[in-house]
Structures are given as C-alpha cells and as structure tokens.
Amino acid sequence: MKKNKYRRLPNGFGTISHLSGKRRKPYVAKAPAVYIIDEDNQTGKYSRLIIGSAETWEKAYQLLLKYNETPYNLSKKNTTxxxxxxxxxxxxxxxxxxxxxxxxxxxxxxxxxxxxxxxxxxxxxxxxxxxxxxxxxxxxxxxxxxxxxxxxxxxxxxxxxxxxxxxxxxxxxxRNRNPNKKKKNIFTKKEIDTLWKSKDKRTVQIILVMIYSGVRIEELLSLTKEDVFLDRQVFEIGDSKTENGIRTVPIADKMLPFFKQFMKEKGKTNHLILNAKGTKFGYHNFRKNYWNPTMEELGMNHRPHETRHTCASLLADHKIEPRTIKKILGHSGAMDLTEKVYTHLDDKVLLDAINTL
The missing domain is CATH 1.10.150 (DNA polymerase; domain 1)
Structure with a gap:
C-alpha cells in the first residue's frame, strides 16, 4: 500500500504523530517542544504538550491550527x-x-x-x-x-x-551597570540639627536612631525588646539580609532616652517600635504614612537607607577605624584578611566610636 504523504508543518508549529494499532483516534497533535528548566536553573529537558487526538491527519492538523491561534490552555486563558x-x-x-x-x-x-x-x-x-x-x-x-x-x-x-x-x-x-544607582544623599549637619529640634516626634526619633546607629530600617522595625540590652547600651541584630549584618550595635548616649522610652511602651507584640495599633511596623506603611510626610514637613528629600550612608560618613569624618565602622554597620565591604579576623570588638570600642557623633 502506498504510504500517504502529508504536508510539511512549519517550524515551531507542532507535530502530528500516528499511533500504532487499532485506535479510533490514532493521530496525536502535540505542541512545539519547550525547554523546561530545573530548580537550579542550570539543566532541563524538552517537553511537548499533547493538544489532542483525532480520527484523521487533517483533523489533527485543525487542532494544531487552533492551538497556534491561541497557544495556551483555553480553560485558563484569563489566568493573570x-x-x-x-x-x-x-x-x-x-x-x-x-x-x-x-x-x-x-x-x-x-x-x-x-x-x-x-x-x-x-x-x-x-x-x-x-x-x-x-x-x-x-x-x-x-x-x-x-x-x-x-x-x-x-x-x-x-x-x-x-x-x-x-x-x-x-x-x-x-549586566554590568546599575541603572538605579543614585548619588549618596546624606543628611547634612543643618538637616540633623533640624531633626533634633523636632526630637519629640516619634518618627523623628526613629530617624535619629537610624542616623546614630547605621541600622537598616527593616532591621530596626524587626527589633524586639529582648534584643535590647540597656545595661550594656547595645542591641543585637539577629536577622539581617547578610551574614555580616548579624551583629551588636551600640546605643549612643544621645539615643539612650529614646530607647528607654521605647522599652516602656506596651502593645500587642513585643517589638521595640510599635505602630498606632500596638503591633510591628510594616516597611511600606512606615515609609508611606510616616517617613514621607515627615520628610515633606521638614523640607527634606531622603530615603531611609540614606541614614545608613550618613552614619558611615560621620564615623569616617571622625577618623574612626574602618574595621570598627564595618562592625557597627554590619558590612564587610572590602575587608582585608586582617580585618576579617576581628570577629568581635568590645562593646566599649563600638560605643566610644558611635559617641563621637
């Protein structure tokens, strides 16, 4: 018997195969092969989705034709x-x-x-x-x-x-550039003086704590009262975005009254800094409803992370050793081998450094 010849399918259109044996619908339409990656994003394999089966090659072709007009599962086409x-x-x-x-x-x-x-x-x-x-x-x-x-x-x-x-x-x-890189916009001495004039406001107190500790906003908002040790005048960061971020941070003498006030406040959670509901502050809530309005009210234009840049800059201006700055900020930066062996610095060394500000 002469073998039937079917038209050649375009590349990327899919395939039609004929299954052996007696079948009511022996022609199987399959979607183009897709490469499915493994979790490690390094290896994978090709796979084809079976669109359907048909009695004839022409009917299978119609299935492929319809699929290529809308190449997805029709029952889930509106999944966002x-x-x-x-x-x-x-x-x-x-x-x-x-x-x-x-x-x-x-x-x-x-x-x-x-x-x-x-x-x-x-x-x-x-x-x-x-x-x-x-x-x-x-x-x-x-x-x-x-x-x-x-x-x-x-x-x-x-x-x-x-x-x-x-x-x-x-x-x-x-790949080789940072399109979001912005010039580090630190708080000026005049702006810091302005903040001190409004030190009775809760949001300003938080901003000052960030400037005088170099702590990240997420780290500060996650602190609990158990992380604060007033007798040693330090707090402990146990959860950070980097390994070096897990550290001991000194509480400057200027900041001690704020911390004592925070410690006395009671809420529904045991976080150091509480929102109006007595629970942990969410970053977006703090940024939108507290940070941004305060910046506007005081005529300033800063992002929370710029308090960290300010702290680093002030410490450097006061001739604090680079390794001490890095231990306070929890940033390894370009530490050399000698600096990396200092896995611990005495609380007094850190406190003396931060008190120079």
Missing part, C-alpha cells in the same frame, strides 16, 4: 500574571529562606504594570521592558530573571501556557 505568581509563591516560599522570599517579592514588583495581564499573552519584550524601566540594579535583575524562569516552569506544568518565553528574555545590556 499575578495569579500565577500567587499560586507559585504559595508553594515555593515554604522551602526558601526569608531573605530569598524578600528577594523574589522585590523582583516581582518590577512587573507591577503587568499584574493583571493574562500570563499567556506576555512576551519576552514585556519582561525586558519592565526591567529596563524599573531602574533596578544588577543583583535584583538576576533574581528577576530567575523568577521569570520559575514562573514559566510553573505555568507550563499547570498548562496555563506552553510556550516558554523566559528563554528569550535578554538582560545582558543591564
């Missing part, structure tokens, strides 16, 4: 990017560290303008444009690219889409 992320994160965040979770959340915020767009309609240039417009630095964009890969792996697994556009996302032009 945000819905995919929410479902993925619910599973993934159970197996990663808190710092990794924060990193993925920061990376996902880059796509805020695309949250409500159906996932299957996103393309590589959407992800590239979001990255370019975000102003994020290279480390964040690296996590961002990993997130995109993982979202596609998840979406393909649950047949939300079958085309993995993450492989085409190219962020190489952003």
């Amino acid at each position: 990017l945000k819905q995919v992320y929410d479902a993925w994160s619910k599973e993934h965040f159970e197996i990663v560290s808190d710092s990794s979770e924060k990193g993925y959340k920061a990376a996902f915020s880059i796509l805020e303008n695309y949250y409500d767009k159906p996932f299957c309609k996103l393309r590589a240039f959407d992800f590239e444009n979001a990255a370019k417009e975000s102003g994020k630095n290279a480390p964040t964009l690296k996590r961002y690219k990993t997130l995109i890969n993982m979202l596609y792996k998840y979406a393909i697994k649950y047949e939300i889409t079958t085309v993995d556009f993450s492989q085409a996302v190219d962020l190489s032009s952003l």
Whole structure:
C-alpha cells in the first residue's frame, strides 16, 4: 500500500504523530517542544504538550491550527500574571529562606504594570521592558530573571501556557551597570540639627536612631525588646539580609532616652517600635504614612537607607577605624584578611566610636 504523504508543518508549529494499532483516534497533535528548566536553573529537558487526538491527519492538523491561534490552555486563558505568581509563591516560599522570599517579592514588583495581564499573552519584550524601566540594579535583575524562569516552569506544568518565553528574555545590556544607582544623599549637619529640634516626634526619633546607629530600617522595625540590652547600651541584630549584618550595635548616649522610652511602651507584640495599633511596623506603611510626610514637613528629600550612608560618613569624618565602622554597620565591604579576623570588638570600642557623633 502506498504510504500517504502529508504536508510539511512549519517550524515551531507542532507535530502530528500516528499511533500504532487499532485506535479510533490514532493521530496525536502535540505542541512545539519547550525547554523546561530545573530548580537550579542550570539543566532541563524538552517537553511537548499533547493538544489532542483525532480520527484523521487533517483533523489533527485543525487542532494544531487552533492551538497556534491561541497557544495556551483555553480553560485558563484569563489566568493573570499575578495569579500565577500567587499560586507559585504559595508553594515555593515554604522551602526558601526569608531573605530569598524578600528577594523574589522585590523582583516581582518590577512587573507591577503587568499584574493583571493574562500570563499567556506576555512576551519576552514585556519582561525586558519592565526591567529596563524599573531602574533596578544588577543583583535584583538576576533574581528577576530567575523568577521569570520559575514562573514559566510553573505555568507550563499547570498548562496555563506552553510556550516558554523566559528563554528569550535578554538582560545582558543591564549586566554590568546599575541603572538605579543614585548619588549618596546624606543628611547634612543643618538637616540633623533640624531633626533634633523636632526630637519629640516619634518618627523623628526613629530617624535619629537610624542616623546614630547605621541600622537598616527593616532591621530596626524587626527589633524586639529582648534584643535590647540597656545595661550594656547595645542591641543585637539577629536577622539581617547578610551574614555580616548579624551583629551588636551600640546605643549612643544621645539615643539612650529614646530607647528607654521605647522599652516602656506596651502593645500587642513585643517589638521595640510599635505602630498606632500596638503591633510591628510594616516597611511600606512606615515609609508611606510616616517617613514621607515627615520628610515633606521638614523640607527634606531622603530615603531611609540614606541614614545608613550618613552614619558611615560621620564615623569616617571622625577618623574612626574602618574595621570598627564595618562592625557597627554590619558590612564587610572590602575587608582585608586582617580585618576579617576581628570577629568581635568590645562593646566599649563600638560605643566610644558611635559617641563621637
């Protein structure tokens, strides 16, 4: 019997195979192969989604034709990017560290303008444009690219889409530069004097504590009363974004009255600094409802992290040894071998340093 000849299918269109044996629908239509990466983002394998089976080659071809017009699972065509992320994160965040979770959340915020767009309609240039417009630095964009890969792996697994556009996302032009880098805008002496004139205001007290300790805002808001040791005049950072961030921070003499006041206050949680509800401050709540209005009221324009730059600058101006500055700030920076062996500095050394400010 002469073998039937069928038309050649275009590249990337999919395939049609004929199953052996007696079958009512022997022709199987399969979507184009997609490369599915492993969790380590290093290896993977090609996989094809079976679209359906048909009695004849022509009917299988029609299945492929319809699929290529809308290349995704029709029952999930309206699943948004945000819905995919929410479902993925619910599973993934159970197996990663808190710092990794924060990193993925920061990376996902880059796509805020695309949250409500159906996932299957996103393309590589959407992800590239979001990255370019975000102003994020290279480390964040690296996590961002990993997130995109993982979202596609998840979406393909649950047949939300079958085309993995993450492989085409190219962020190489952003690799060796920091598009979000801004000139360090430290608080001036005049601005610090202005803050002291308003020292009775809670938000100003928090700002001053940050300037006179170099502590990150997230670290400060996470402190509990058990982390504070007034007798030693220090507090302990046990949870930080870096290993070097886990450290002992001195409480400057000027800051001691604020800490004593914070310690006396009672709320629903045992955090050192409480919000109006008596619970832990959330970063975004603090930034939007407290930090920003205070900056506007005092005629200043600073981000919370600039208190940390200010502390480092002031310590350097007062000729404090670099290794002492790095221990206070919890930043290894460009530590040489000699500096790295100093795993501990006496509380008095740190306190004397911070009291020079």
